[in-house]
Amino acid sequence: MHPIAILGAGLAGLSAAQALIAGGREVRLFDKGRAAGGRLATRRIEHAGESHRFDHGAQYLRAERPGFAQLLEAAGTLPWPDPKRRVAAPGMSALGRHMAQGLELQTGRHVAALQAGADGWMVAHLDAALVRPGRPLPAVEPTLDGPFSAVLVTFPAEQAMALLPPHMSQPLAAIQYAPCWTVMAAFPQRLDLPDTLRYHGPIGWAARDSAKPGRDATQANWVIQADPDFSREHLEAAPEAVIAALLAALPAAAPLFAVAHRWRFSLLEVALGQACLWDGALGLGYASDGCLAGRAESAWESGQALAQRVLGA
Ligand SMILES: Cc1cc2nc3c(=O)[nH]c(=O)nc-3n(C[C@H](O)[C@H](O)[C@H](O)COP(=O)(O)OP(=O)(O)OC[C@H]3O[C@@H](n4cnc5c(N)ncnc54)[C@H](O)[C@@H]3O)c2cc1C
CATH class of the missing domain: 3.90.660.10 (Polyamine Oxidase; Chain A, domain 2)
Structure with a gap:
């Protein structure tokens, strides 16, 4: 069986990757960012010979259910600003790094298109440094990777819609x-x-x-x-x-x-109102915080739900 491509290495993508690997599947991740974690982000700024770190995305993590609580425990997160909320150290991006350990992840790659081939899906991606937000994609030949037996897209909805067929992108328009x-x-x-x-x-x-x-x-x-x-x-x-x-x-x-x-x-x-989207016949899925609620735990749960759908298929 070909590996599964996971597009996006934020919490939803990393969560799906871990669950699929636990289920015996091979996965490969692609992300346009410099590292895993997505909106769980830490920016390092050098000033006057000193390094300053800022969590400029998610501020703290709260686990309402045991699955996410176990992950936060395993990743060594610490309570702040009260016992119910937790942060990763030395920055929030440490949680993404923890989850990405041992995963096959290509960073700095902007996924531009999916191509259906006779043998499975091909992922077309290019150097993210060449892509300017809001501008047309640069006229460079993308790298093609594959074939993949399935592709799971975990970008925020608006960014995902361009890659998915209408029966999957239309529901995402609500998010x-x-x-x-x-x-x-x-x-x-x-x-x-x-x-x-x-x-x-x-x-x-x-x-x-x-x-x-x-x-x-x-x-x-x-x-x-x-x-x-x-x-x-x-x-x-x-x-x-x-x-x-x-x-x-x-x-x-x-x-x-x-x-x-x-x-x-x-x-x-506005959330999609269902944990994920999965079309088993096409081998295409979607997960993100936008499926359930705008919290890190919801992104993680959406990734878990999609992986279970894939494994069930
Ligand atoms: C400012 C801010 C504050 C927040 N505060 C909190 C908080 O305090 N507590 C909390 O629980 N949640 C908070 N959140 C929400 C939380 O960060 C998200 O719910 C969660 O991180 C979403 O994870 P995700 O995997 O769904 O999406 P993302 O983290 O966005 O991951 C999507 C990934 O896809 C990649 N990607 C997108 N397009 C492409 C492309 N074309 N090619 C390749 N890769 C692509 C991105 O680089 C990204 O890594 C906050 C978010 C923000 C922005």
Whole structure:
């Protein structure tokens, strides 16, 4: 039997990969990012000879059910900011790295198309560094990998729809995410604020990232997320304007540096309402947080559900 291709190595893709391997199947993963983890992301910024880390995607993880709780335990996550919420150390991306151990993963590859061949699916992918968001794909010959007995797509819905046939892409059109502008700022000294803030002017959530366990507590690093309304209204704003607006809402001295990141797909607003999509006849599946709820645990559960459908088939 040919291996299974998993497109996307965020929590949903990694979860499906682990469950399929446990079920005796061979898998290969492709992701356009530099590492596994997707929106469980940590950015490292060098400034004045020091390295600063920021969790600019998911802030903390909460397990409502035993499966995800076991994963968080095995990955060595630590409680923060209270016993029910957990973070990976030294950054949230450590959970993706933990899950990707031993998996056959190609990073930095933008998957552009799927081709149905006589012997199975072929995955067409190209150097992600050549792809500019919102622009047409560059005119380069893609690399073709395969054949695969099945392909599981785990991108946010809008990015997945182009790869899937209409009877699978149409239901995905219902899934909606709010964007989120996120500012990473390092201050010269500790801010006189609680470690976490919610709904403060245009800020939806802000956290003293350097207070999380396993971080450099001598630094004063903050992650500041705009609320969905601000993010939507300022979607095309210049990063400098977003930084100025969010920092103005905090009683803080000028930062050492501040960088903004725009997430087009952040807080899930409308879910698909089923754990995954699977067409056994075609050997095509879809999983992501968008299937169930906008939480890391839901992405993991969606990946598990899709793997069970594949193994059942
Ligand atoms: C700012 C922010 C804050 C959040 N806070 C929390 C929180 O505190 N707690 C919580 O539980 N959840 C939080 N979440 C949600 C959580 O991060 C997600 O639910 C979860 O990580 C989604 O996993 P996924 O695998 O479905 O998608 P993703 O993590 O998005 O994975 C999809 C992967 O597909 C890849 N990809 C996309 N297109 C292509 C392509 N064409 N070719 C190749 N690869 C591609 C991407 O690089 C990515 O790695 C937050 C999300 C954001 C953005």
